[in-house]
Amino acid sequence: MTRPRGQNTPLWRRARTISGLILFVYVATHLLNHAVGILSIELLQESGTWFKRVWHSPPATAALYGGFAIHLIVALFAIYRRDSLRDMRRAEIAQLALGLTIPVFLINHTVGTRVLDEFFGADPSYLYVQLTVWKFVPHYALNQTVLLLAAWIHGCIGLHLWLRYKPEYRRLLPLWLVLAVIVPTLSLAGHVASGMEVIRLAEDRAWLANTVASFELPRGADLKQALFVVDAAEYGYYGLVVMAFAARSVRLFLLKRSEPDVTLTYHTGQKVGHRAGASILETSQLAGIPHASVCGGRGRCSTCRVRIGAGLRSLPPPSELEARVLHRVGAPDNVRLACQTYPETDIEVTPLLPPTQASVEDTGARPDYLAGQERDIVVLFADIRGFTKLTEQRLPYDTVFILNRYFSEMGHAIEAAGGRIDKFIGDGIMALFGIDRGIETGARNAIAAARGMGENLKRLNESLAPDLSEPLRIGIGIHGGPAIVGELGYRATRGLTAVGDTVNTASRLEALTKEHGVQLILSEAVIAAAGMEMENGESVEISARGREERVHVRLIENAAELPDPHRAD
Structure with missing residues (x-):
């Protein structure tokens, strides 16, 4: 039918x-x-x-x-x-x-x-x-x-x-x-x-x-x-x-009594009978398969878009409306709007947006890497040294107050340098650089962020001196290289992040700052990517836990004394 x-x-x-x-x-x-x-x-x-x-x-x-x-x-x-x-x-x-x-x-x-x-x-x-x-x-x-x-x-x-x-x-x-x-x-x-x-x-x-x-x-x-x-x-x-x-x-x-014309195979392996004249979105909804669709299937929003596997060439070409929406979001040739695509042969489909989280913000142009890409980026980790001891005798309100002041100062330094704060983990921070503009710019921005963090920490300690028995001390680890970038998480916690060896190495470098008694451990790979000649700190090779190869790094006692990486721009 x-x-x-x-x-x-x-x-x-x-x-x-x-x-x-x-x-x-x-x-x-x-x-x-x-x-x-x-x-x-x-x-x-x-x-x-x-x-x-x-x-x-x-x-x-x-x-x-x-x-x-x-x-x-x-x-x-x-x-x-x-x-x-x-x-x-x-x-x-x-x-x-x-x-x-x-x-x-x-x-x-x-x-x-x-x-x-x-x-x-x-x-x-x-x-x-x-x-x-x-x-x-x-x-x-x-x-x-x-x-x-x-x-x-x-x-x-x-x-x-x-x-x-x-x-x-x-x-x-x-x-x-x-x-x-x-x-x-x-x-x-x-x-x-x-x-x-x-x-x-x-x-x-x-x-x-x-x-x-x-x-x-x-x-x-x-x-x-x-x-x-x-x-x-x-x-x-x-x-x-x-x-x-x-x-x-x-x-x-009558529709339910009729035999399906073709089969849709979803990325989960589920197969659903599909009848001629129906869109992919309608088949999903009729089969009870959750599918994002902010506009209700009117071809306005693009949140129902799917990646087509087998059967792509058998599909009719996009209509003028669908082509315009797909162009707006920068979709590749194998991506179609589920509400505007009417399969006539068996195809494989993968919904690209989670049904419970799609929103109006997803209807505009979105970077390709959000769906998952390997990119050369720079990752920064920072952590407060001895924070547990620092807060043992403090009221919860005081602890939260100090942490929020710290996050505010460090976050401002990171964002002012063009970084993207990935997450706050306890008293630690993870930030990403160069996702959009390449590792060269990301490396310079990460060094600028570390410099700003050192300067802001000094001002913060001066401001909190009456409330602290000793100044706040931080450790920063920065490393660059290939990482898998994409939106990860569940519901409200879903967001852009990075995973891979580069991320793990940056985290290990931050942890090693305590052992080496320095504020910053900066990998030579980041210095090279930034195109800088740096005389600060001692250049050494160190072993990072979980990594066979030793990492060539620079040990920096005071991040605030780093040279300005943008002064030659």
């Missing part, structure tokens, strides 16, 4: 976006118009006249009704098309629930205003609406409030899901959040203020009678016809929603 691909076509997505934007502009201007009610019902009436001139014009009417129809059709088809509702994110669930709720409250409001105006010759002004919801049918005030908030929140969620991958939008996110709160707040304030004013005016029976008569509301057969329109619209809408869910159930039932 072949699945429909409709919602993944560029035309379908464009129709959904444009129709949503039209409806959002209408809702936003409608709510802002409500806010005028804070001043007076008269000004609200006047602004409503201008609002009506714009949105009741033939072009705007066609755009509004057409946009609503398209948006509703797209939403119902998305329900029919979705294989699993369990994999929906909370924002998507909220958006869908609000979207299905809006017509329930909108039908009465639309028939009671626009339909009466265009088909029955009534004058449904703001005065008429406020009298209806605050005087004649008070529970409609709650309905109007729910409709107002549901429409606005639904639109804001849609805009956020659409724009969240754009750096410009994320940069101004606090501003958009403020606007998202202010607009409905002012609208509700205007709605309530004008409603209270109308209730006060309605205490004058003569005014009330004359005002109601001016509305020219339908009576008798016309009224029955208007009420019939309300009932027909409500039952028609309920029928469409039920049909969408029922059709989806039938489609999934």
Whole structure:
């Protein structure tokens, strides 16, 4: 059984976006118009006249009704098309629930205003609406409030899901959040203020009678016809929603009974039957295999990307949308978006991002080495000497205070020199240099960092002198060479790090500073990579535990006395 691909076509997505934007502009201007009610019902009436001139014009009417129809059709088809509702994110669930709720409250409001105006010759002004919801049918005030908030929140969620991958939008996110709160707040304030004013005016029976008569509301057969329109619209809408869910159930039932067309083999060795017309992402979700997808399979985010093994050449080429996203993240030729790839033969796939950790930040360009690469880098380890003895007689608060001051000073020196702090381990620090810019730059930056750490330690000891029985002493080990670089870890602890012999050697050099009574042990490999001629310290060969070959190093008593590696740049 072949699945429909409709919602993944560029035309379908464009129709959904444009129709949503039209409806959002209408809702936003409608709510802002409500806010005028804070001043007076008269000004609200006047602004409503201008609002009506714009949105009741033939072009705007066609755009509004057409946009609503398209948006509703797209939403119902998305329900029919979705294989699993369990994999929906909370924002998507909220958006869908609000979207299905809006017509329930909108039908009465639309028939009671626009339909009466265009088909029955009534004058449904703001005065008429406020009298209806605050005087004649008070529970409609709650309905109007729910409709107002549901429409606005639904639109804001849609805009956020659409724009969240754009750096410009994320940069101004606090501003958009403020606007998202202010607009409905002012609208509700205007709605309530004008409603209270109308209730006060309605205490004058003569005014009330004359005002109601001016509305020219339908009576008798016309009224029955208007009420019939309300009932027909409500039952028609309920029928469409039920049909969408029922059709989806039938489609999934038939899908499960049909034989799979091809087989997807995952990196874990798991094999899953795949049916023609489905994307890799849909097959994963239907089989219950966790798969990252921040945008929900719309081809916007790139977090569902997979590396294709066997079967790569049999895949259809990427669409314009997929190619654009893959180019943005710098993906190689064997990487595809799972939500946009429709296999027709057996293939092997490896998801590249963990499903529980993928985020919007993963949608931009990401360095290749994050997935794992061997690179020539420089690694620095530092540790406080005798820290256990130093803290034995101290309160926990004092220990934490001293450590945080130390980490702050050392961290600043490392980052100022262009290093990347890998982790803090107890009272130790691990930092990486040259991942992005090469080992030559990394070597110079690491030496500059050690120099800065020595200088900062001196200032820190002067600052903490009244609180310390003896100055803080540190040991630093620096070594360079090939290491495996990539993102490692689990959930919140996942991050960029390095492993390998170079890392182990740097750690051993740091440990040997205590034995040799120096502040820094710097490997000659790093000095050579930096292109420096260094006279500081004694040049020796030492044995590092766990390593057969001896390491040629420089023993530096005071790192602050190192020459500036950038002075010749």
